[in-house]
Amino acid sequence: MGGSAPELDSLVRDTDFFRSLVENGSDAIVSIDTNSTILYANQAVERVFGYEPDELVGEQLTMIMPDRFHADHFESVEEYLDTGERQLDWNNIRLPAVHKNGHEVDLSITFEEHSYEGKKIFSGIMRDISERVEKQRELERQNERLAEFASLVSHDLRDPLQAAKATTAVAKAGDEDALAELDEIHDRMEALIEDVLSLAKQGQAVGETESISLASVSKRAWSTAGVDTATLDLEESLPTVSADPERLEALLGNLFRNAVEHGSEGVTVDVGLLDSADGFYVADDGAGFDDADTAELFTYGYTTNESGTGFGLSIVAEIAEAHGWEVAATDSAAGGARFEVRT
Amino acid sequence: MTGDDRPRVLAVDDEARVVQAFDIWLGDGFETITATGGHEALEQITEDVDVVLLDRHMPDISGDEVLEQIREQGYDCRVAMVTAVAPEFDIVDMPFDHYISKPIDESELQEIVTRLVEISGYDQRLNDLYRVVQKIATLEDEMTDSRLTHHEEYAALIDKRDRLREQTHELIGEMERDQLDDVFEMIGSEQ
Numbered sequence: 201m202g203g204s205a206p207e208l209d210s211l212v213r214d215t216d217f218f219r220s221l222v223e224n225g226s227d228a229i230v231s232i233d234t235n236s237t238i239l240y241a242n243q244a245v246e247r248v249f250g251y252e253p254d255e256l257v258g259e260q261l262t263m264i265m266p267d268r269f270h271a272d273h274f275e276s277v278e279e280y281l282d283t284g285e286r287q288l289d290w291n292n293i294r295l296p297a298v299h300k301n302g303h304e305v306d307l308s309i310t311f312e313e314h315s316y317e318g319k320k321i322f323s324g325i326m327r328d329i330s331e332r333v334e335k336q337r338e339l340e341r342q343n344e345r346l347a348e349f350a351s352l353v354s355h356d357l358r359d360p361l362q363a364a365k366a367t368t369a370v371a372k373a374g375d376e377d378a379l380a381e382l383d384e385i386h387d388r389m390e391a392l393i394e395d396v397l398s399l400a401k402q403g404q405a406v407g408e409t410e411s412i413s414l415a416s417v418s419k420r421a422w423s424t425a426g427v428d429t430a431t432l433d434l435e436e437s438l439p440t441v442s443a444d445p446e447r448l449e450a451l452l453g454n455l456f457r458n459a460v461e462h463g464s465e466g467v468t469v470d471v472g473l474l475d476s477a478d479g480f481y482v483a484d485d486g487a488g489f490d491d492a493d494t495a496e497l498f499t500y501g502y503t504t505n506e507s508g509t510g511f512g513l514s515i516v517a518e519i520a521e522a523h524g525w526e527v528a529a530t531d532s533a534a535g536g537a538r539f540e541v542r543t
Numbered sequence: 544m545t546g547d548d549r550p551r552v553l554a555v556d557d558e559a560r561v562v563q564a565f566d567i568w569l570g571d572g573f574e575t576i577t578a579t580g581g582h583e584a585l586e587q588i589t590e591d592v593d594v595v596l597l598d599r600h601m602p603d604i605s606g607d608e609v610l611e612q613i614r615e616q617g618y619d620c621r622v623a624m625v626t627a628v629a630p631e632f633d634i635v636d637m638p639f640d641h642y643i644s645k646p647i648d649e650s651e652l653q654e655i656v657t658r659l660v661e662i663s664g665y666d667q668r669l670n671d672l673y674r675v676v677q678k679i680a681t682l683e684d685e686m687t688d689s690r691l692t693h694h695e696e697y698a699a700l701i702d703k704r705d706r707l708r709e710q711t712h713e714l715i716g717e718m719e720r721d722q723l724d725d726v727f728e729m730i731g732s733e734q
Contacts (some may be wrong), residue, residue: 351629358627359558359600362646366564369649373567378560 225417231323234281236274238262241319241469248328250300264297266304277322297326306333318497338533351395356510360389398450409523412445414438414480418471421452429465435472438480441543443523451519452482454512455539459484463536470532479525485534494529549574550660551591555584555609556598556625565596566650569656581609588613592620594659596652597639599626607637614638621659630681635696640674642681666714672707675700 222229228248231240238261241253249256249264256263261384262270276287288313299324305328312323364385371378415438422432452471459469463486470483489497498517516539520527527541532538554565555578562577569575576592578584581604588595595613599606610622623632623641639674641655662673679700682691691697 355627355629358645362561362627363558365648366558366561369567370560370563381560531698 225466226327228326228328229323230256230261230264230326231321232261234277234320234322236277238263240323248299248305248326249297257527266296266298266533269295281320294329306330326497350380353393355393356396357389360385360392364389369478392511395515398511399516409442409444411440411442412448413440414471417443417445417448418452421449422456422469425453425456425460426469427460429467430460430463431466431468433468433470435470438473441480443543447519447522451516451541454516455482458539459486459537462486468534474540474542481538482532482542483532483538484536485532488531488534488536497529498527546557547574550593550656551576552594552596552656553578553584553592554596555579555601555606556596557601557603558598561598565652568652570653573656581605582698584609585612588616588618590618592618593663594656595620595622596625596643596656597622599624599628610637610639621663622656623659630685632682632694632696634678634681635700640670641677644684648715664728666711668707669714672704672711675704675707679704 223242224244225242226244226247228244229240229242230238230245232238234401238256238259241251241256243253245251245253245256251264262273265273279285279287292308292310294308296308299305307326308329309327310325312322312325314321364382367378367385371382415434418432418434418438426432456469459467459482463469463484467484467486471480472483473480476530498513518528520541523543525541527542528540530538530540549572549573552565552569553576554562556562556565557579559579562579565627566575566577568715576587578587581601584595584597597606601609606624606626610624613620613622621641622639623643624637624639625643625645625647627645634642640659643655647655661668679697682697682700
């Protein structure tokens with residue numbers, strides 16, 4: 201029995217009080233008889249299952265249960281009636297139910313057994329925890345991502361850090377020339393940190409998209425990523441694309457940098473439209489993929505260039521994904537690399 | 544031997560400064576030779592090399608491949624992988640003795656190399672035990688408990704360690720007192 205303060209005594213003795221409590225509570229309550237026929241459902245079932253209480257009363261409980269649990273349910277009820285042994289935990293057990301419109305809802309359920317007018321009744325008090333479950337999944341995904349980043353950062357920084365320690369030791373031992381190399385090693389570490397930060401940012405959802413000219417974004421990206429010896433060749437009448445301008449620029453910038461770093465000195469980079477699908481390509485006449493593993497290209501940290509961080513193309517893939525685009529690598533007509541972005 | 548009775552160490556890393564520093568750090572107590580690539584390492588290896596310090600990620604041939612070839616050619620020296628590569632379960636079957644995560648500094652390098660030289664004088668089973676204990680420690684450092692417990696190779700390593708501990712139990716009983724602490728520390732025995 202529940203307890204109550206003396207001044208509430210008269211109130212709680214009033215059955216209307218209990219009725220109102222059960223009827224209007226936010227948890228759905230459904231009672232069944234030993235044949236699993238629904239005897240009672242409170243108002244909250246409508247919010248949780250989409251049915252009016254009247255639609256449920258008289259029906260089998262399996263109406264709100266996923267098919268795969270039906271057989272088990274009848275078996276456990278029978279087993280319990282025979283032996284008194286509970287087949288599962290009755291307190292706060294997590295089970296899915298089926299909503300009127302067909303989708304599953306995650307519930308936390310507590311079962312109660314009581315008798316009413318000489319009959320055995322089972323009641324389930326059910327709380328919709330779908331939102332909580334979804335949040336938890338999202339959190340798990342984020343944690344995995346974070347663990348991946350942490351491991352990448354720690355391991356990718358280890359090589360330059362070892363090089364820095366070694367170079368310092370060599371300098372201390374009298375080889376002053378080694379000191380000059382430290383700058384370069386530090387730059388490498390800095391580039392790595394910047395790329396990883398940028399990559400972490402790209403994993404977030406796309407901000408406001410707008411219709412922007414592919415030609416002008418390409419020129420802007422080239423102004424920071426390109427070099428004087430290389431040429432940017434834009435196809436005439438490039439259209440506009442719907443994208444987050446800042447991130448499209450980052451995507452193009454990383455593709456341009458990739459072409460410049462892996463191509464020969466006078467590399468030419470083309471931007472044009474795909475023939476076969478919506479989207480655009482960035483192609484160069486450089487060395488092509490050669491010994492690089494095209495399946496691995498977009499993986500974090502993959503690089504064939506000793507001074508590269510291996511994050512550039514991962515950033516490209518993240519940005520494309522965030523926009524719902526697909527990106528693929530192939531050989532260009534000129535024997536160089538060609539990246540296709542399907543929008 | 545080459546007339547030089549100092550332990551001989553072969554340091555291999557594609558960063559020239561790294562092997563140069565290893566040479567400086569190991570100092571006069573060791574005779575250090577260096578290679579900046581896998582092919583060069585395989586040219587330098589001889590019966591006289593006691594310890595190899597081997598980078599895993601190198602452009603010509605990988606350290607993993609070099610290790611395999613060293614063993615195929617029958618060299619039984621101690622090998623320590625010195626690397627920025629995160630250890631995965633693939634290390635279980637790799638025939639190295641120690642896994643060093645970069646960056647390493649002078650004192651740590653000296654300590655590990657000294658220990659490796661020392662155990663090479665002991666019974667083969669103690670060396671096997673050392674190898675297994677090292678791998679377990681490396682995996683435990685890197686991985687979550689749930690990943691470890693779900694992995695058969697890890698369970699197999701633990702079994703192997705326990706078997707080797709039993710087998711070496713007597714052996715250790717016969718050793719000199721002053722060697723004992725050293726040995727226990729090396730093999731992580733709980734005795």
